[in-house]
Amino acid sequence: MAQITLTNVSKSWGETRVLKPMNLTIEDGEFVAILGPSGCGKSTTLFLLAGLYAPSAGEIAFDGHDVSRVDARDRNVGIVFQSYALYPNLTVRENIAFPLRFKSVGKPETARRVEEAASLVQIGALLDRRPSQLSGGQQQRVALARALVKEPNILLLDEPLSNLDATLRIAMRAELKAIQKRLGITTLIVTHDQIEAITMADRIICMNNGEIAQIGTPDDLYRRPNNLFVAGFIGTPPMNRVKGHATGRVLKVADESFQLSADHSGDVTFGLRPEDISLVAPVDAPLSGLIASVEPMGREVFYTVDTPAGPIHALEYGETVRHATGASVGLTWKPELGLLFDATGDRLGGLHPDLSHSADSRTAALQPAL
Numbered sequence: 001m002a003q004i005t006l007t008n009v010s011k012s013w014g015e016t017r018v019l020k021p022m023n024l025t026i027e028d029g030e031f032v033a034i035l036g037p038s039g040c041g042k043s044t045t046l047f048l049l050a051g052l053y054a055p056s057a058g059e060i061a062f063d064g065h066d067v068s069r070v071d072a073r074d075r076n077v078g079i080v081f082q083s084y085a086l087y088p089n090l091t092v093r094e095n096i097a098f099p100l101r102f103k104s105v106g107k108p109e110t111a112r113r114v115e116e117a118a119s120l121v122q123i124g125a126l127l128d129r130r131p132s133q134l135s136g137g138q139q140q141r142v143a144l145a146r147a148l149v150k151e152p153n154i155l156l157l158d159e160p161l162s163n164l165d166a167t168l169r170i171a172m173r174a175e176l177k178a179i180q181k182r183l184g185i186t187t188l189i190v191t192h193d194q195i196e197a198i199t200m201a202d203r204i205i206c207m208n209n210g211e212i213a214q215i216g217t218p219d220d221l222y223r224r225p226n227n228l229f230v231a232g233f234i235g236t237p238p239m240n241r242v243k244g245h246a247t248g249r250v251l252k253v254a255d256e257s258f259q260l261s262a263d264h265s266g267d268v269t270f271g272l273r274p275e276d277i278s279l280v281a282p283v284d285a286p287l288s289g290l291i292a293s294v295e296p297m298g299r300e301v302f303y304t305v306d307t308p309a310g311p312i313h314a315l316e317y318g319e320t321v322r323h324a325t326g327a328s329v330g331l332t333w334k335p336e337l338g339l340l341f342d343a344t345g346d347r348l349g350g351l352h353p354d355l356s357h358s359a360d361s362r363t364a365a366l367q368p369a370l
């Protein structure tokens with residue numbers, strides 16, 4: 001098991017820089033997900049750790065030892081790729097044992113490790129089959145057993161669940177997390193599926209355009225996004241983002257003026273998650289509008305409300321549709337759940353429009369700010 005440290009690690013292909021200098025520490029035994037849109041550099045980061053790519057600059061260290069120039073096979077990392085890449089003419093047993101071929105591991109020890117890895121991923125009964133005789137989920141388990149048989153210090157997973165159907169993905173997600181915790185192996189998983197990242201990882205590295213947009217717990221990224229990119233990328237349906245302008249303690253959004261909890265001046269974006277909005281009678285609310293659409297989604301109802309600040313999405317838990325299209329509604333939220341971002345997109349920590357559910361503080365918030 002190992003701690004991973006990246007110090008100013010960057011990667012370019014010719015003139016094209018695909019990773020900007022990256023600094024990062026992953027603790028021993030941590031499960032970390034690298035999340036981000038297509039092409040942001042997730043796989044490149046993973047391949048640098050695996051030793052499949054050499055960094056253009058910077059240092060990669062495992063437990064404090066520089067491995068930047070150490071060959072992939074000498075780094076003791078286990079890798080599972082999106083395409084399992086099993087050898088079709090070898091049995092499951094031979095496939096799992098394959099990485100030990102080039103190591104000085106005797107036959108009895110190889111047999112023991114193969115049995116152990118296979119039983120860990122619950123394919124002990126399939127060892128004499130060939131890959132073509134396995135389902136996708138079983139092949140994925142073989143690939144995982146093959147990565148674990150080396151007893152690696154680090155496990156690297158590149159979209160390992162993306163070829164599985166939805167039900168199997170959910171089951172494998174939980175299983176993978178349980179295996180990782182049981183082995184205590186430092187693990188990185190690359191995914192573009194935020195649910196996968198949120199449910200499995202201790203921490204998430206959210207990447208954008210070749211750099212880290214934020215590293216934190218799933219709750220950090222969801223509740224305290226550092227910037228508008230993370231705020232918009234994490235969460236489905238996405239956070240409402242409304243443009244406004246702040247002058248001192250006054251925030252103007254469309255025709256409304258709100259008090260701010262602290263001074264700020266400049267263009268801002270106000271962010272609010274759909275599930276944090278309560279739809280109430282217009283008279284009770286700081287912002288109101290007309291219901292433009294109603295989408296019952298089973299366990300929740302998704303509303304779009306046309307307000308002076310533009311369309312706002314609200315999510316109400318429960319099956320009951322409480323508001324019809326065309327109805328006039330008010331929108332309220334707990335003030336601390338509303339986030340403000342400055343003109344560059346960085347979050348203004350601790351700054352909120354001063355609103356609340358209670359009429360008293362609403363009145364206070366709507367006291368003429370000007």
Ligand SMILES: Nc1ncnc2c1ncn2[C@@H]1O[C@H](COP(=O)(O)OP(=O)(O)OP(=O)(O)O)[C@@H](O)[C@H]1O
Pocket residue numbers: 013016018036037038039040041042043044045192
């Ligand atoms: N060998 C290469 N030569 C030039 N550019 C490359 C090379 N490999 C990757 N890139 C570029 O580097 C960028 C990052 O690629 P990478 O595969 O790391 O992205 P990713 O976030 O894993 O994307 P995806 O989710 O689509 O797999 C992309 O713009 C890609 O086109």
